[in-house]
Each structure stands twice: as C-alpha cells, then as structure tokens.
Amino acid sequence: MINQNTNIILAGNSSYLNRGCEAITRGTVEILKHYYKEPKIIAASFFDNYRDYKMQLANETDDSIKHIMLKKHLTQGNIKNIYRILESYYYTGNLRYYSYEYLNKFLKNTKVVLAVGGDVYSLDYGIPKPYTDLNEYFLSKRKPVILWGASVGPFTSKPKYEAYMKKHLKRITAIFAREDVTMDYLDSIGVNKKVYRVTDPAFLLPIQQPKDITSIPDNSIGINISPLMSRYITKNNIDQLSYKTANIIDKIISKTDKYIYLIPHVGATNSNVYKKDYRFLKKVNDLIKDKERVVLIEDKYSASEMKWIISKMQVFMGARTHATIASLSSGVPTISFVYSIKGLGINKDIFNHTDYCIKKSEWNPDIILEKLIHVLDNEKMIRAYLDEKIPVIKQQALLSGKYLRKLFKE
Template sequence: MNNVVILGIKLDSANRGVNALGIGAISALNENFNYSNYNIVYISKNKMFKKQKITVNNNEINVNSYGFNPVDFIYSLLDLLLVNFMGSQPKSELSRLLLNSQVIFDVNEGDSFSDIYGYKRIIRHSLDSYAAILSKNKLVFLPQTIGPFNTKIGRFLAKKILKNLSSIYVRDNRGIKYLEKWGIPYKLGIDMATFMFPEKTEFEVDKNTVGLNISGLLYYLDIQNYGNLKYTEFQYYKEFSLKLIDRLLSNGYNVLLIPHTYSVEFPIKEDDLRAIKDIVAEIQHENLRYVSKDYNAQQLKYIISKTEFFMGARMHSCIAGLSTSVPTVGLAYSYKFKGTFDMFDQGNSVVDIRELTQDNISEAINDIMAHIQKKNDTREKLKKFNEDKGLKIEL
C-alpha cells in the first residue's frame, strides 16, 4: 500500500500561498518517499472530488482532491469510534480514505493550528486531525506555525492532538514553548512552499525591477474575519504602499505589482489584484506595471524570481522570493514573518507594518531603501543558503 493523505492544503485556492504549501508538501514528500498515490482531504461547504496534476521538477504527479463538509467529518469521527471499539466495518468514504493511508500528513494551512483566528478555525482543524488519530495510522505535522493558544479550549484541543502525533515539524520558534511545556518532541523545518519548483511563464520582467506584493486584505482593511488583526494596526498601510511606490519610481526603479491572493474572473473581498488596479489608476506611471493574468502559484514564483528585489505583505509571496535567492523584505502583519525569515537567516529583513504611523512611514521606507542598496550581498547569502536547504522527513 502506497497511499498517503495530506490534510490542511488545497491546490486551487485563490490564495496562492495555500496552493504553494500544497505543491511544496507534495514535492518534499515525493523527494523523500516517492509515494504513488497522493490524496488531499479538506473541509468544504459541499462534498466534492477532482483529479488534479502538479509538476514537480518537470515530472507530472497525479493528485486526488476530496472535499468533505463538516458533517462528513463528524460522521467519520463516530464511524471510526465504532471501528475501534466495536470492530465494525467503516461506512464513510472519509473513514476508508484515512484507514487505507500508509501515513497521514497535516499542514494546517501553515498557521491555522491556533485559536487566534477564533474558535471555528481551531475546531475545524481539530476535526480532521482527530479523525486521523482515530484511524490509528501515523499522523505527521509537516513544518508549520504552532499556536499561539490564548484560550482554554484552544490549549485543550492542541495538547490532546499534539501528544498523539508520530512526528511534528515547526517552521519557527514561536510555538516551541507549548511543545516543551507539554513534553512533546519536535524538529525544526523550513516552510513547505520553499520546495515548490517555479514554472516558467511568458511574462517578461524588465531589468532593474523591484517587485511588490500588495495585500488586498490590508489595503481594504477587510479584517473582520481575522480575529488577531486590528483595524488600528493597519490604517496606514495604504498610505505607506503609495508612498513606497512613489519613492521607488523616483529613484529610477521599475516597479512590478504582484498579487498573490486573487481571482481574475471572480474577485474576492480581500483581492490583491483589485487593490493593485486601484493603485495603478491613482499613480499612473510608465514604469509601474502589474501582473494581471490568472497565474498559478508556481508561475508567480517564477515571475518573482526574475525581480531584482522583492517586498511582500503576503508571507508566501516572500517565500517565493527568498527560496529563489531574491533579496526580499517582508512587510509583516503578524509574528510569523519573523520566524520564517529567521529560517533563511534573514530575520533583519522584516518591516513590521503594524507599527506604522503617519510619523514613521518615511523611516520605514528609508529602511527598505537601505536593504535595496545591500541587495547584491543579500543575494549571495541566499544563494549559499538555498544550495544547502532540504528537508529529511522522519515518520
């Protein structure tokens, strides 16, 4: 049997960061184990199934993607309890998938094994993790952010699940305190999106181009569904973005605006491309371009890799730059940026945009311009780091 199930990822989300995690996870697993049958399982409103293909180092890999609604997961939990305690045959499709898997891997969307996004998110990810535990197969948490857990129910669910894992990999140091407090062994590993190969596309990036990812989430302050984000922390992000672009253009750079969470056909609320179009309409400069087509995560990584310097407010847009040795500054909206940049030995290349005020916008931009001046040295450091990167996964 050579089946594996991967939880907490998708390959066709408007959020290219989630897709990058999925493609990177499969790429790393293929490098380590060369499994023959990959099954992605995620929670969706409606039950669905689709066959998908991804390209890993010029080789096509077939992936089965299963969407189950929350009721399916609850039914599977009950079904697996009966299998364990009554010896009955599994009745649900989800139960059979989990039981027939050699190993189950969970990515938890990179940072969703936490209660900072509210109860719904931690309960949702606990459902699939606990179903995996009941299957009695090995459950491995691939590199991700663990915590924080600020509520009693969050800590209870986390401790219950983490103590039943076969292996756990963390991508930053923030959650280690929980693991050490609860006596849970762990290993450090870099973000899974690092292992996603770029896919060449026809988009031409001009010389002397600085790439900039704009977050529609922060630009439009559409943060009511993100429990840890506060309006007051990002009210100057739009002004900062406009002034940063103006400064770059004034210094003779070509500026390429790159969306990373967007849909060309059906723009979403926090759509990066919608925000970018608003910016381009306002600034109107011949050296200001933007990515407008519906590129996938691998193609966007290729485009980012061709820039001289990159800045991003979406973390996985930054990982696309860092992992292809592009000098990159993270425009951080949460603590997870620092931990991820530390993994690349670039912890000093993070600007915390939560601390922006009208008085310090110029200072933040000056800091970024100083990083641009050092881009050649930074590129060489990243090249050396990326030559040695790899992830040996132990089950």
C-alpha cells in the same frame, strides 16, 4: 511501510487559488518523491465552492495527486449545537463540531495523514476548529497524523483553549515545525516529544516561466500587499489600506528609478475580500499618480509561475508568507510585511535578525522607503548570503521525508 500500494493523505489545505497552498502541496510532493518511489497522494482540501474544486481537478498537472473536496459537516443534534455555541464562547475546544465520516472510504489503504495547513494551527484566522476536528477524526480511525511543516500557536491569549490544544497536540503523532518560534512555543506548553525541526516545504517549489512573459527589467521592485493586512493596519478598512499602499508606492517611484511590479498571491471566486489580492492591487494601481513604471500582474498564474516572476525582482516586498518564501528561496533580497510570529520567525531563522521586516508600527512611507533603500544598497551582500543559506534551508525542508521514514522505521 509506505509504498506504491498505499496512500498518503495531505489534509487541510485550501485551493490553489491561494498560491501558498499550492506551493506547500508542490513542495511536499517534491519531498515525498525524493524518498518514495511513485507515492500515491490524496489531497483532501477545503474549497470555497464546488466550482473551485472542479477547476483544480481540471488544471492539475501532476498525475500522482488525486484531489477530494473536504466538507465541513456539522455534527447532528440540537443539544450539540447548543454546546457548540457555549463552547465557542469559552474556547475549551473539547466538543467536536464537524463530522468527516464521509472520508472513511479513502482510509483503507492510507498509511499516514500529513496535515498541511501551514499556519492554520494558530489564532491568525480564528479558532482552528475545522482542522483540529479533522485531525481528531483521522486519529480516531487509528491513522498517524503529522503536522507537516507547520507553525503552531501561540494560544496564550485564550488559556482554556490553550489547555485543550496542549492535550490535542500531544495526541498528534508527530509535529514537523517550520520555525524556531514554533519549537519554543511548543516547549513552553510542554509539547516536546516527537517534535522535529524542519522548514516550510514551499522552499522546494519548482519554478516555471509563464509562456506570455519573456522578460522583466532588472531594476524591478516586486510588491505584494494583501487586503488581509487591513485587519492589522487600518482596523479592517481596506479602502484606507489601498490609499496608504498607493502613497508608499508613489514615494518609491519619486525617489528611485525602479519599475514596480504589483504581484497578487491569493485569489478567490467567492465574496471574501480578504482573499482577493488582485482586486486590492488593482485599486492601488488606480490610485498611483505616476503609472509609467508600474505593472500589475494578472491573477492567472500558478504558484511556480508566480515564483518565476518574483525571482526576477531586484528586491521583493511581500505580505503573504509564501510570496516571501518564493522570493527568499529564489535568492532575492526580501522585505516582509509582518503581522504575526511566522513572518518574524522565518526571517529570524534565515538572517538571525528581523531587520528586513516591516512591523505593524512601521507602516509609514518614510520608514518603508528607508528600509528599501537600505536593502538596495546592500543587495549584493544579501544575495551572497542567501546563495549560501537557502541550500541549507532547502535541505532542512527535505529532512521532513527523512523523519517520516524514521517514524515508520523504514
């Protein structure tokens, strides 16, 4: 039984500099506190560096959360390293590269591990070896592991690796899938036992007004376009993507009377340019011809504060999945810049269509402006629909706690 004397580990997330990761954690805590009295939570997360870890420790506002830093320790031995190279080439997935034995001291009073990486069980960021090895470690210690509010796959493009993942997923204690497309994919590879349909815990992220922002004009368009999109739009050319983005915003400014808010949602203190939304949006801002109605939001706000900012938009256009979840969960008409099944899946689950998505093939100022005008023209209808739909989505997120209790027969 899960109680005040047992731990719940949230494993595999990243730093709060990624507001989506923070939103998953905060939403998960809302779920656990709804079903359990004073849960003791250990957030075991990957950080880019020790400084980020110490900063997160210092800035944590929830006393129920204890943070620990996950380290990717490679297993020892030259032979294993040779296998590592060969196996990464063939993608069979069978060899464990990473050792997490240093976590043993946290396991004594741990009742369950919630794998909270969101979409890391996919090929969007490469082979998810650190995460599968982490969960295999917990399973080897006889700890139940639940993929929590997750997207899974597809791995179809790498058949040998997909065969490994099928076996691995069957070893996982339970899968709480956040979209129908994940449910469908799991069923297609024969993983259909102890699979539960929920929604992303980030839909339950509380909202908080920043102390230094008093108001935002009603006719504001929020835009979050990440440098990560360059992988899919401009063949990794971030500068070219910044010019394309500036052209899109120039078009919107010239054809509407709207204010434009450029809103970062992922940051980094290391050299990974794909995580630096603010730096990218600042370059975009510099390229915009008419800046009179453009506001660049600083990269200093928490996930809840970013959600407040996004909630004040007339329409929001976002690339980061959890930026769009912040928008949708606030009832704001939302256009999603999508590059994978998860963006399409969330839209289809909410709207039963993907009309409010911008696909890779649609990255054109005229197409994007046309879609924005369509959403603006139908704003009242979309808001009314979201007012009815989002409470249902939030209840589905809360179901995760109900299913967790069911698994432990509580």
